[in-house]
Amino acid sequence: DDDYPPSVEARKDKLLSGLLAVGHDERSCVSRYQSVLYRKELLHKPSPHLISRLRSYEALHKRCGPYTESYNKTLEMLKTKHRLESTDCNYLVWISFSGLGNRILTLASAFLYALLTNRVLLVDPGVDMVDLFCEPFPEVSWFLPPDFPLKSQFNSFDQKSPYCYGRMLKNSTFANSSRLISSSFIYLHLVHDYDDQDKLFFCDEDQTTLQKVPWLILKTDNYFVPSLFLMPSFDQELSNLFPRKETVFHFLGRYLFHPTNPVWGLITRYYHAYLAKADERIGIQIRVFDTGTGPFQHVLDQIIACALKEDLLPRVSREKPIINQSQKSKAVLITSLSAGYFERVRDMYWEHPTVTGEVISVYQPSHEEYQQTEKRFHNRKAWAEMYLLSLTDVLVTSSWSTFGYVAQSLGGLKPWILYKPENQTAPDPACRRAMSMEPCFHAPPFYDCKAKRGIDTGALVPHVRHCEDMSWGLKLV
């Protein structure tokens, strides 16, 4: 027929097999429909159930989102602090908290929890969320309006706050019990320092209590999805949504997180200038949690040991000065706060020929030296770099880093994880392949809600395991 060969538009699956809704304005967020041009085809398809739940979530969001009649009505209850009658719409407010990688993971966790509990997710814009992310839902914003009554308290919410769920359980005074029964809002503290009572969030019984609360306000810096998979009340629905469990963040991330046009500009300009023409792209994400200024020799040794041993990069020849050049080129994209590692890898491939004759080019978009969470261009670059890493073919990441988790999961990549160095020495082996592309939950509960005692939650079901990079963490495989 005359549509053969099909155009890029027709050939490429720009709605990601139904994951994305039609009807968004394309120009206000170019990345939403163009990202497909930069990515490999989806490894797995989203389940029909996930697609249908996303469409019904969008309808709910439209009916209940900011400034709708239902929103205004439910907001009234917040002002009086009491819930009087049952509500038509219930909400989950996500507080902007912690580094960008952490925030991306917690927001996806919050969205999944909202899906499971039929809540409307509202996002505290913090200082930079509007600048970094497009609206994911059609027509009605996901951002919490600036006049939201509790907004000024977000920073001070902690385990000691009177409306903190864990605290209410701990001091079960008359005031607290009646608060639990009648309060229009509850603060959920799921930050890494949370205690045993806060962790009861992950018990079915507690979910029954929380179900009736119209406003849940959430602060977390953890990807808590793996523990949702251990809750009997969510188990069946999660299996239907995600027949392949390791695709949770992959699909939710690609559904929710679309870079705004300025960030998309950073991504696409960089991609075309440095990465597009290579035969293969290799991402190396370097995050050093040691104190002191790098670059550290042991970290450099480790990166090179991993890349050579796993055959990700070719060896160089220090004896033979010139070897025939093959046509094959590999582009290495390094991300790090420091420039030192990049310089050393680049120099190695300039000063010596590769034994395979492959041409290796090495790039690093920025070296910001230290974390500067409040600066606009800093965060744009951080987001652009996570995204660029997700566009590579082969990925090496650092232990414990949510920055790396976002890149691997968005990209659908099982990275080689660099083990965390101890005592300033490169570990041997230097790295290992991840079991799955899923992020690791760093601070999971170890509690059996039914038996009311401690348990190893990483040994209960085959799909929730301890992480490669953090022995007490949990991840989906």
Ligand code: GDP
């Ligand atoms: P994590 O601390 O590695 O889990 O990742 P987060 O993203 O939560 O916090 C680290 C923050 O440090 C990032 O958000 C950036 O602001 C900054 N950062 C760390 N590594 C890099 C990097 O390679 N490139 C850039 N541009 N920023 C980085």
